[in-house]
Amino acid sequence: MDQLLSGKNILIMGVANKRSIAWAIAKSLHSAGARLIFTYQGERFEKNLRELTKELSDSILYQCDITKDEEITSLFTSLKEEIGILHGVVHSIAHAKVEELQGRYLDTSRDGYLMAQEISAYSLVAVARGAEALMSEGGSIVTLTYLGGERVVKNYNVMGVAKAALESSVQYLANDLGPKNIRVNAISAGPIRTLSAKGVKDFNSILHEIEEKSPLRRTTDAEEVGDTTLFLMSSLSRGITGEVIHVDSGYHILG
């Protein structure tokens, strides 16, 4: 049966466990017929990922630490040999020092700032450069962002500034890659209870505010983000690039 993503090879970076947004994305793309390739940061994530991907037939796993250029280069060299062509990349990677996701942004350290930028924003640029060579039939690159990159959200601090850089990078990358029919977009997801969310102080209070105030009066679930990613990976979104799509029950429209 011809499905939306039949015959498409899609790389998914950032599945840590079954609660990861990237895992919900993987399930949406797999059920639409995509062939999935996963990367994990280091062996402490490998066991979990192998266990999870057992339920998805014909998945391939590679180790890749996105802070090392040589590991990104060897990832795409391996993909070139093993797969040959890539149609999509999901970038769902971010990090900041937990002590800098609370208190005053003013107190952000130089190395904390640089780490957040390197892992949460620059990594997309390096990955997009690697993917370009394999996207000979065009492609779609999707990254995850959050409202705190557009305006102040208490405690998001240094990660907000990194997401602002990520969202601007999406536009510059879209401009560079558009002539090759490679689209670059971001999904701005409402707060979802993931392993990463545990690093943000008072995460629960914002969930409550969203249930009370968001237009849809409910929080966002990872499956909705999975389905919007499916849309962005498919030809249904062929006219969209350089965009940020909010999957957040409409919360971002409120002052």
Ligand SMILES: CCCCCCc1ccc(Oc2ccc(Oc3cccc(O)n3)cc2)c(O)c1
């Ligand atoms: C106060 C804002 C509440 C809503 C936050 C929504 C959200 C939740 C998780 C997000 O992803 C991360 C990823 C890494 C991250 O840094 C971490 C996470 C855990 C431990 C650690 O040392 N750093 C913080 C947030 C994210 O970008 C946005």
